[in-house]
Amino acid sequence: MLSYSVEVLQSLLAYYNQALWPGHLLAVALVLLALLLVAFPQQWGGRAIAVVLAAGWLWVGWVYYVERLGRIDFSAPLYGAAFLLQGLLLLWTGVLRGALRWRMRLDLYGSVALLLLLIAVFLLPASVWFADAGWRQLRLVGLMPLPTVLFTVGMLLLTASKTPLHLTVIPLLWALAAGATAWTLALTAETALAALCVLASVMVIWRGRVARPQAA
Amino acid sequence: MDTLSRRLDGMMNRRSLLAGMAACGLSAALPAPAGAASPILMRPIPKSGETIPAIGMGTWITFNVGEDETLRKQRSEVLRRFFALGGGMIDSSPMYGSAEAVVGGGLARLGAPDTLFSATKVWTWRGSAGEEQMANSRRLWGLPSFDLMQIHNLVGWENHLETLLRDKAEGRVRYIGVTTSHGRRHEELEEIMASQPIDFVQFTYNVVDREAEQRLLPLAAERRLAVIVNRPFRRGALFSPVEGRPLPSWAAEIDCANWAQVFLKFIVSHPAVTCAIPATSQVVHMEENMGAMTGRLPDEALRQRMARDLEAV
Ligand SMILES: NC(=O)c1ccc[n+]([C@@H]2O[C@H](COP(=O)([O-])OP(=O)(O)OC[C@H]3O[C@@H](n4cnc5c(N)ncnc54)[C@H](OP(=O)(O)O)[C@@H]3O)[C@@H](O)[C@H]2O)c1
Numbered sequence: 001m002l003s004y005s006v007e008v009l010q011s012l013l014a015y016y017n018q019a020l021w022p023g024h025l026l027a028v029a030l031v032l033l034a035l036l037l038v039a040f041p042q043q044w045g046g047r048a049i050a051v052v053l054a055a056g057w058l059w060v061g062w063v064y065y066v067e068r069l070g071r072i073d074f075s076a077p078l079y080g081a082a083f084l085l086q087g088l089l090l091l092w093t094g095v096l097r098g099a100l101r102w103r104m105r106l107d108l109y110g111s112v113a114l115l116l117l118l119i120a121v122f123l124l125p126a127s128v129w130f131a132d133a134g135w136r137q138l139r140l141v142g143l144m145p146l147p148t149v150l151f152t153v154g155m156l157l158l159t160a161s162k163t164p165l166h167l168t169v170i171p172l173l174w175a176l177a178a179g180a181t182a183w184t185l186a187l188t189a190e191t192a193l194a195a196l197c198v199l200a201s202v203m204v205i206w207r208g209r210v211a212r213p214q215a216a
Numbered sequence: 217m218d219t220l221s222r223r224l225d226g227m228m229n230r231r232s233l234l235a236g237m238a239a240c241g242l243s244a245a246l247p248a249p250a251g252a253a254s255p256i257l258m259r260p261i262p263k264s265g266e267t268i269p270a271i272g273m274g275t276w277i278t279f280n281v282g283e284d285e286t287l288r289k290q291r292s293e294v295l296r297r298f299f300a301l302g303g304g305m306i307d308s309s310p311m312y313g314s315a316e317a318v319v320g321g322g323l324a325r326l327g328a329p330d331t332l333f334s335a336t337k338v339w340t341w342r343g344s345a346g347e348e349q350m351a352n353s354r355r356l357w358g359l360p361s362f363d364l365m366q367i368h369n370l371v372g373w374e375n376h377l378e379t380l381l382r383d384k385a386e387g388r389v390r391y392i393g394v395t396t397s398h399g400r401r402h403e404e405l406e407e408i409m410a411s412q413p414i415d416f417v418q419f420t421y422n423v424v425d426r427e428a429e430q431r432l433l434p435l436a437a438e439r440r441l442a443v444i445v446n447r448p449f450r451r452g453a454l455f456s457p458v459e460g461r462p463l464p465s466w467a468a469e470i471d472c473a474n475w476a477q478v479f480l481k482f483i484v485s486h487p488a489v490t491c492a493i494p495a496t497s498q499v500v501h502m503e504e505n506m507g508a509m510t511g512r513l514p515d516e517a518l519r520q521r522m523a524r525d526l527e528a529v
Contacts, residue, residue: 003276004280011284012282012283072281073313074311
């Protein structure tokens, strides 16, 4: 049960982007750094990528959900809390425990991961060319939920050892809820992307169940 | 504060007049407001005899437009048309995001007319948070008190009812009520209607969702409760099946110029209904909806036929 229309959501996004500029540049730089660290692994790379991912979830949880969407949607703080929790889980697993390492892979998991990263980092931002409100409808990883979840699930498919289940639960639940919402609003592309997220999250879980832990 | 007290004085004068008219049995129609063509349909609140216009306005989704100034101005125009056509009740809730703030902004822009009948809700499980929430609603609307305060979806009703009764005694609210929507917790609602000292009840009723005819509407009449009907258009879903279809022949007998008026006249012609609160974001739709307050209403035989014909559609 949504309490706002698509028109109002777009207007909220426009105000949000206007207020954030030029913070977008920092977000893009951090995302590119994370991608470089997957392509060219470093000793400290695992922790750095986890920090980037966690920062995105914490930002979206607090600034987007609680502070912005919370003004028009009574359920936004709930989503905000879930995003904050995911941010803390990423910090705990990836930074404190140092349990996450990333590497490129060319199998099915790697291909799906690349597709998700491509959509999150390039295709979603590029789609603003087709939006009436232009760059104000920009959706970037670390600033908006959909690209952040797509990017994170893509990255979770690229972990060197199996991904802890607790990092997959919130992205999966979010994708299910977001898919249902997008469906209600007849947003075809968003519904398809949420479905892709669900599929990829299930693949992350599946990979964890069948794969033997590998050395990083 | 000056403007507010003048506004309140205005309201009281008109209200006293209306209550007096109701007592003399003159409450069925009031002279048309500027902009309206003919007298508009008024309905008495059973417990006081005060009359209110039979079509009000909901704010769920339609008035939740956030900070966007363009959208806020456009909704103020919807509000302006509502009042110009004799509108009275505005229904909102803290659950509706920015809707209360947008209504308040509109009232500040237009000046609240003396026909305004402000209705909002308390919506929290924590009884202790209710007072603060209601104070916040008064601030958002820019009003010193509400005409009607309702307990939203019966949430925490035992605790809130105590507060509401006290607020009523101390003049912070004139009427109190409870709300629910289609098919939800009707049994509990019936219990409250039968046993608690409330003035208003709000639930869903429309030409398709007619469950309320069985028990809720007769019980409201028996207990002398004013009835607010929500989701009169089934959240807009009533329109798609009739899109492009000509109006039935009987629509002319009740002076309906469009489908919105057919749906609304079906509702407000039920003797137990006080007010229907369609929500709209568009001035043209507001004009259509308010048109349901003028002209003839269906009698019981025609109401049955309307329900039959529309069920078939
Ligand atoms: N439990 C509760 O307390 C509770 C529950 C439900 C509802 N309510 C209250 O009841 C109000 C009414 O219910 P609702 O908003 O759910 O549904 P509704 O009034 O049955 O339908 C609203 C929809 O109808 C469309 N509409 C309005 N006038 C129209 C016209 N003349 N022609 C074509 N389409 C028209 C609106 O679209 P446009 O914007 O395009 O006109 C909107 O999408 C709510 O706003 C709320 O205040 C309370």
